[in-house]
Amino acid sequence: MPPGLKDVAARAGVSIKTVSNVVNGYVHVSPATRARVQQAIEALGYIPNVAARQLRSGRSGVIALAVPELQSPYFAELAGLIVQAAERRSWTVLIDQTDGQAERERNLVAGLRRHAIDGLIFSPLALAGEELTSSGDTPMVLLGERVWHGPADHVAIDNTAAAADATGHLAALGRRRIAAIGAQSPPSAVTAHQRLAGYRAALAEAGLPEDPALIAEVDSFHRADGAAAMRRLLDGPGRPDAVFAFNDVLALGAIRALLDAGRSVPGDVAVIGFDDIEDGRFSTPTLSTVAPDTAEIARLVVELLAERLGEEKAGPPREVRVAYRLVPRESTLGRA
Amino acid sequence: MPPGLKDVAARAGVSIKTVSNVVNGYVHVSPATRARVQQAIEALGYIPNVAARQLRSGRSGVIALAVPELQSPYFAELAGLIVQAAERRSWTVLIDQTDGQAERERNLVAGLRRHAIDGLIFSPLALAGEELTSSGDTPMVLLGERVWHGPADHVAIDNTAAAADATGHLAALGRRRIAAIGAQSPPSAVTAHQRLAGYRAALAEAGLPEDPALIAEVDSFHRADGAAAMRRLLDGPGRPDAVFAFNDVLALGAIRALLDAGRSVPGDVAVIGFDDIEDGRFSTPTLSTVAPDTAEIARLVVELLAERLGEEKAGPPREVRVAYRLVPRESTLGRA
């Protein structure tokens, strides 16, 4: 029912292929013809049929973005930026939520959507290392992870160094009993593992002992988990005077638990998070955090994917580091 | 390169069409043949080519969801639920961000993605009434709005009643100078308009006068807007002792501004929001709010769309009301 190349061609008095050439910006078309075709296109309101185009050319113009969950403000923000970056290349982004389930992640990597997408941007949570091999032949860019010897490009900040900086910030403020919230017992999430390593390194650097009673594990990364972990820390023998939470949402949950327990922040316990989500800039107290350069991450990820889509035979996987900043706010410094 | 029906057919020793019949669950296929074909499918790892299927059948199995912005926790949550609901019908959801720009919204409704999607779930912000007419012939379901005489189905809570309830809650607590945050000067966003109407109705109901100095307009619906609006209210002659913010994010911004100004919440000023986002359950103080039945909204929206996609000739547009609850928390009731 909607007009196709055929209809445009008929109206402009040229062949179908010539219209196709105009649409695709092929160079050798006379200005006169081009004008006539353009006019016919406008008049009919022609829109290319993506299905047919994909069938013929193999390219769909759609890339998939797979994140653990959109509810998480950090991923929501990141997704928005990636969509914008992709738009500049006139790609459409299909957002997939894995809920951190290994099964779903495996499906993705196995290329279940094979025909439908040209490329995949993937922020793995459950899968690591070996399992991330081979996404069929769909180019893939990994996000926020540091997978050694993986076959795919990836973009990440130096999680270990950033975690060390955050922990170091607490130590520099004179805190001696610094807790960590966000470890995971099967260290499946690589990111959590790296942040824990950074935490430990910073403790050593500051000459502070490491106390198992100060490390709280979580099942997932929501406010409730942060609050529960904080309560466990308070009930335990650790007597923390500072907390490094592995992301902002955990930190906000922890702060809530601290205030519920009658502790002041940062008076009794200083808190720092990770991600720099919008909430932290308006919470009470405002949240100190580590701010990855999210816009840069989004830009780079799309750029890397574009390169893979361009050169058929591409080189070895690349690992790109992105900058981050330490952003101290009230939850460690107190009110101005 | 990936196997097609052709390859499966060759391996199973049947015709292409028979394989197609098996794949599509056509009834009249002998068990023996079916088994042989199934086996070939598994062996080759055959996956149907969606592009070809769409080209032939006109259906893509993709629906689009257009929301103002994903960063907003409410929409992020809603999007997640809709994706889940769509998955049960094995639809893929393409999420579109309009940023509330009329231009983008118009493009969507005009059906720019026409060929690519089977249906559209749309939460309009800039567009209203007349402009929402005719999305080409792509079925559309509207979200969260009440557009009279619109040609499309829509699902929404009774915004006016809910806003009145929220305002009434403040009045019932004895507050006399109740401010509203979230009005918009060109009342483009229908939702904002309705919530303002509810606010007014509740004031009248409670026998309270309406004071223009107590109504704060915003440009958009982020924390910063809420904080700025609150500061204007505090600097103005209104002397509010309560605030009804048109969504939770505005409310959280307002609370932050109140605390910055040295006012206590709810002691000096009680605050209630709208949406029941996760943040409000862990903020300090926890946020009183109106909780729409989001899961039900998601379910209904997908169901309505499914019906439109089923019967070719469907009836008149339907308007579905969804339940909501008033959820009082610390920001109006104080600490337990």
Next chain:
DNA sequence: TCACTGGTTTACAACGTTGGAACCATCGTT
């Protein structure tokens, strides 16, 4: 044995697009 029935399978023609070869002017060279 023959036509008939009804389940099972197949051949063929699309769907709208694009890559490549082929074609036809026109122009500048030898």
Next chain:
DNA sequence: AACGATGGTTCCAACGTTGTAAACCAGTGA
């Protein structure tokens, strides 16, 4: 004057799938 080069355009054949209609193959009743 004949020739190649070049720009502009067209023709043809796919891409992988499904709807339609027709062919095939028992088994059945006459």
